[in-house]
Amino acid sequence: xxxxxxxxxxxxxxxxxxxxxxxxxxxxxxxxxxxxxxxxxxxxxxxxxxxxxxxxxxxxxxxxxxxxxxxxxxxxxxxxxxxxxxxxxxxxxxxxxxxxxxxxxxxxxxxxxxxxxxxxxxxxxxxxxxxxxxxxxxxxxxxxxxxxxxxxxxxxxxxxxxxxxxxxxxxxxxxxxxxxxxxxxxxxxxxxxxxxxxxxxxxxxxxxxxxxxxxxxxxxxxxxxxxxxxxxxxxxxxxxxxxxxxxxxxxxxxxxxxxxxxxxxxxxxxxxxxxxxxxxxxxxxxxxxxxxxxxxxxxxxxxxxxxxxxxxxxxxx
Numbered sequence: 001x002x003x004x005x006x007x008x009x010x011x012x013x014x015x016x017x018x019x020x021x022x023x024x025x026x027x028x029x030x031x032x033x034x035x036x037x038x039x040x041x042x043x044x045x046x047x048x049x050x051x052x053x054x055x056x057x058x059x060x061x062x063x064x065x066x067x068x069x070x071x072x073x074x075x076x077x078x079x080x081x082x083x084x085x086x087x088x089x090x091x092x093x094x095x096x097x098x099x100x101x102x103x104x105x106x107x108x109x110x111x112x113x114x115x116x117x118x119x120x121x122x123x124x125x126x127x128x129x130x131x132x133x134x135x136x137x138x139x140x141x142x143x144x145x146x147x148x149x150x151x152x153x154x155x156x157x158x159x160x161x162x163x164x165x166x167x168x169x170x171x172x173x174x175x176x177x178x179x180x181x182x183x184x185x186x187x188x189x190x191x192x193x194x195x196x197x198x199x200x201x202x203x204x205x206x207x208x209x210x211x212x213x214x215x216x217x218x219x220x221x222x223x224x225x226x227x228x229x230x231x232x233x234x235x236x237x238x239x240x241x242x243x244x245x246x247x248x249x250x251x252x253x254x255x256x257x258x259x260x261x262x263x264x265x266x267x268x269x270x271x272x273x274x275x276x277x278x279x280x281x282x283x284x285x286x287x288x289x290x291x292x293x294x295x296x297x298x299x300x301x302x303x304x305x306x307x308x309x310x311x312x313x314x315x316x317x
Contacts, residue, residue, distance in 0.1 A: 001064075004245060005156035005187075007194040013157040017059040020092060024048050024161075026168045026300075029271050036287050038294040041172065042268075043165040046276045046306025050084040050112065053161050053184055053304050054148070058085035060157030061146045062093050070095050075143035077101070077123075077130035080109030081305050082148035087118030098143050100133045102126075108309045149183030150239030159187030163195065165300050172199050173297040176283040178304050179203040179212045179253065182242030188302065189249035200251040204286040207255040211237050216246065216253050254292055256285035262314045264288055268303075275306045278314060 001009060024044045032040055045053035062074060073096035076086050083099045090097035099118040101110065102125035113120055121137060123129040138145055147154065161184070162175055175192060179185040185203050192199040205212050214222040215238055224237040238246065256264075265281035267288075268274060283301040286292050 001152040001156065003152065004241075005152055005159065005190055009152075009156040010159045010163060010187075010191060010194065013056075013060045013153075014160045014163060016063055017056055017157055017160065020049075020059050020063070020089070021056055022048050023164060026165060027272060027274070031271050032267065032284070036294050038287070038296060039298045040284075040287070041165070041169045041298070041300045042272070043161060043300060043302045044274065045161055046274060046280060046303045048305075050081065050088050050116070051305055051307040052081035052085065053158060053302065054081040054085035055088065056157040056160055057149075057151075057154035057183060058082065058089040058146065059092075061151065061153045062086070062089035062095070064153055065144060069144050072142040072144065073098060074146050075099070075134060075138050075141065076146050076148060077134045078148050079105045080112075081307060083118060084109060084112040084116055084307075086146055087113050087116035091117040096141075096143070098137045098141060100130055100137065102130065106307075106309050108307055112307065147239070149181035149236070150241045151183075152241060154183050155187045155190070155242065155245070157187070158184045159191045161302055162188040162191040162300075165302065166191065166195055166199070169298070169300060171298060172196075172300045174200045174202060174292075174294075175300040175302070176202055176204060176286070176292075177302040178279050178282050179205055179238075179246075180279070181236040182212065182238045182246055184302065184304060185212075185250060186242040186245035189245055193249045201249060202251050202292060203246075203253045204282040204292075205253055205255050206261060206282060207257050210255050212246070213253040213255055215243060216250070219247070252292075254286040256282055256289055256291070258314075260285040260289045266315055274303075275308055276303050277305050277308050280304045280306065
């Protein structure tokens with residue numbers, strides 16, 4: 001797809017991936033509602049296949065490839081969830097997946113990629129090494145590069161998480177989704193734009209990796225340089241395809257500090273009895289720190305993933 005996703009593109013993606021993905025539940029917590037003074041509806045993409053919303057995009061990208069291209073496989077660079085998602089989608093279609101991962105990637109995410117049949121090549125933990133290693137693999141194999149987020153086919157499918165949320169809870173005031181590269185956020189913003197009259201989309205970011213916040217303030221993409229955050233899923237810079245959509249349709253980006261993020265993560269584990277990763281807890285963190293006024297509103301939060309290294313829980317560090 002070489003154009004910004006349309007309403008029809010999102011519906012086509014939803015139909016294409018429907019039989020392959022989980023339709024994830026929407027959960028609520030009375031205690032959290034009382035604390036925030038709002039109705040919070042958690043769309044549990046932590047319960048999606050591979051434990052993250054990324055499976056939607058990867059699935060759409062893999063299953064929309066023409067037979068001739070698909071036969072040569074797919075390739076990407078990713079520190080985790082997209083890598084696992086692409087590996088599983090490729091396995092389901094019966095094609096190879098070549099994955100470039102930084103040697104510092106969390107062990108749980110490396111194991112997941114291996115278990116889904118992805119062929120891993122490790123590289124140094126920087127963007128230049130990722131890109132040059134990937135380039136070599138694509139050249140050698142003829143595989144199709146599937147970017148983790150800067151890809152309209154990916155964005156159209158990430159939009160389907162919010163589409164399901166709005167079908168289940170149609171009268172939301174706000175939808176909050178984390179932002180790393182912007183695939184989920186731009187897709188969510190398009191869904192709100194096409195399928196609702198007044199739902200606002202906002203995003204939270206960790207204060208030590210606030211490139212999206214700065215990008216929205218300045219109107220140009222601010223690269224993520226030496227981000228300092230416990231949210232390993234939010235380290236990437238916005239993409240040339242995701243940022244224009246975010247500029248057009250996202251109301252605001254807020255920041256949260258690590259202590260609020262850890263508190264929010266622990267609260268969801270303890271009160272809702274579900275496992276989420278640090279990146280997923282940032283939306284609740286900006287409600288807890290009061291940066292986003294929530295009083296009396298109905299708010300949807302997309303819990304983006306639940307892949308956690310249980311040996312390194314943030315409240316034990």
